[in-house]
Amino acid sequence: MNIAVVGTGYVGLVTGTCLAESGANVICVDIDEEKVAKMKSGIVPIYEPHLDVLFERNIKAGRLHFTTDLKEAVEPAELIFLALPTPPGEDGSADLSYVLQVAKDLGGMIEDYKVVIDKSTVPVGTADKVHETLANELDKRFDRDDQNRPEFDVVSNPEFLREGFAVDDFMKPDRVVVGTSSDRARKLMDELYKPFVRQGNPVIFMDEKSAELTKYAANAFLATKITFMNEVANVCERVGANVDKVRIGIGSDERIGKRFLFPGIGYGGSCFPKDVQALAKSSKEADYDFRILDAVMDINQTQKTALVPRIKKYFGDSLKGKKLAMWGLAFKPDTDDIREAPSLYIIDELTKAGAEVIAYDPEAMDNVRGQIGDKIHYANDQYEALNDADALVICTEWQIFRSPDFTAIKNKLKEPVIFDGRNLYSLDSMEEKGFYYTSIGRQTVTNK
Ligand SMILES: NC(=O)c1ccc[n+]([C@@H]2O[C@H](COP(=O)([O-])OP(=O)(O)OC[C@H]3O[C@@H](n4cnc5c(N)ncnc54)[C@H](O)[C@@H]3O)[C@@H](O)[C@H]2O)c1
Numbered sequence: 001m002n003i004a005v006v007g008t009g010y011v012g013l014v015t016g017t018c019l020a021e022s023g024a025n026v027i028c029v030d031i032d033e034e035k036v037a038k039m040k041s042g043i044v045p046i047y048e049p050h051l052d053v054l055f056e057r058n059i060k061a062g063r064l065h066f067t068t069d070l071k072e073a074v075e076p077a078e079l080i081f082l083a084l085p086t087p088p089g090e091d092g093s094a095d096l097s098y099v100l101q102v103a104k105d106l107g108g109m110i111e112d113y114k115v116v117i118d119k120s121t122v123p124v125g126t127a128d129k130v131h132e133t134l135a136n137e138l139d140k141r142f143d144r145d146d147q148n149r150p151e152f153d154v155v156s157n158p159e160f161l162r163e164g165f166a167v168d169d170f171m172k173p174d175r176v177v178v179g180t181s182s183d184r185a186r187k188l189m190d191e192l193y194k195p196f197v198r199q200g201n202p203v204i205f206m207d208e209k210s211a212e213l214t215k216y217a218a219n220a221f222l223a224t225k226i227t228f229m230n231e232v233a234n235v236c237e238r239v240g241a242n243v244d245k246v247r248i249g250i251g252s253d254e255r256i257g258k259r260f261l262f263p264g265i266g267y268g269g270s271c272f273p274k275d276v277q278a279l280a281k282s283s284k285e286a287d288y289d290f291r292i293l294d295a296v297m298d299i300n301q302t303q304k305t306a307l308v309p310r311i312k313k314y315f316g317d318s319l320k321g322k323k324l325a326m327w328g329l330a331f332k333p334d335t336d337d338i339r340e341a342p343s344l345y346i347i348d349e350l351t352k353a354g355a356e357v358i359a360y361d362p363e364a365m366d367n368v369r370g371q372i373g374d375k376i377h378y379a380n381d382q383y384e385a386l387n388d389a390d391a392l393v394i395c396t397e398w399q400i401f402r403s404p405d406f407t408a409i410k411n412k413l414k415e416p417v418i419f420d421g422r423n424l425y426s427l428d429s430m431e432e433k434g435f436y437y438t439s440i441g442r443q444t445v446t447n448k
Pocket residue numbers: 006007008009010011012029030031032035083084085086098101102119120121122159160161162163270271
């Protein structure tokens with residue numbers, strides 16, 4: 001199969017590479033010239049575990065190509081994936097300008113049958129808008145009854161991969177959702193995804209609107225599940241219960257499930273915050289007040305900086321002269337992505353209160369440096385960050401933070417104080433090791 005992927009971010013590059021791995025010929029196109037130059041010279045421009053191996057293999061095999069020229073990518077392709085950004089607009093609704101601009105460009109250039117596939121997360125009705133935009137451009141080139149006017153279908157094929165697990169999620173998806181009302185497109189999509197659902201996981205066909213809403217409903221549900229647990233955690237702290245025990249207690253009920261029940265400093269990333277907001281907004285536009293989502297957004301905003309009042313309670317409201325070590329900047333482990341990372345919100349409040357922050361993250365420091373520059377200091381490793389710091393603040397649960405050298409931590413910190421937004425350590429061990437230790441939804445170990 002000949003495939004074009006427009007946009008080579010986390011979704012586009014993973015999609016393109018994994019489709020090439022199944023034997024397809026893929027040309028990825030991006031407007032970012034620097035990114036394309038990197039990829040052409042064999043460099044994966046993002047940090048995503050296991051992607052490099054597939055990337056290299058498929059470039060070598062001649063199945064994976066990169067270009068900045070949309071026409072070059074689109075001409076040979078029958079299937080065209082749109083993996084473009086859909087960031088929140090000023091009013092919270094998804095900004096469709098990237099998607100619709102490319103739809104317009106496609107209308108100006110396609111010469112034969114194409115399936116245009118929305119892989120971006122887009123609100124209900126976008127497949128229709130893409131169809132209309134592309135058709136309007138074709139109208140400028142062909143009469144409606146012109147024999148040479150190319151046919152096309154627009155398919156909604158939302159993506160459910162998680163950063164950090166993107167390759168595995170794409171290669172072995174729980175399900176693939178395809179929204180289409182065209183038999184011709186349906187057959188092609190079925191063929192395309194056969195190699196990925198061979199373990200019995202389904203390709204679920206439905207209409208375009210249901211597919212578009214499925215993506216938002218999935219993300220909003222998961223964000224609500226996390227938020228619910230964060231609320232349970234907040235109650236636990238007040239009544240003397242331990243949220244880890246409650247989590248295990250409820251998670252063993254199959255109706256609830258064990259996954260996505262981990263409390264912490266709120267959900268972040270490029271998806272949950274914007275998608276919950278966009279679903280709330282599009283529901284309002286459809287004259288429905290999706291009230292639970294308003295509560296979810298409100299609670300999550302507070303939760304992101306839940307460690308700050310604890311830090312202030314310990315040191316006093318002014319943090320002037322305090323040096324705080326921070327472990328983890330990425331919005332979650334195994335990614336360099338810092339979009340809507342709780343760490344950035346915490347840094348903002350801590351520095352406003354006068355604290356100096358010295359941070360370490362295995363992959364995300366360049367991105368943070370690019371965004372906030374010298375607002376904080378950057379350490380070369382996790383222990384260097386601790387030198388002469390008054391306390392350690394943990395924002396991301398990278399594996400290397402799970403079992404650190406506690407003696408080194410104690411020796412380097414001025415006082416043995418840890419504020420943990422990810423519940424990495426057991427209360428017993430913190431007590432035994434003599435730390436002051438505050439986490440989420442559990443009692444503070446006071447070391448007194
Ligand atoms: N990141 C995820 O984990 C994830 C998972 C599922 C769905 N999604 C959705 O997929 C979409 C893409 O997300 P992402 O995280 O990959 O975005 P991203 O910002 O990482 O990448 C988007 C890419 O598109 C490129 N681009 C912009 N305009 C272009 C144009 N006109 N032509 C060609 N390339 C262009 C950008 O340069 C960038 O490389 C969004 O709608 C997002 O909500 C993301």
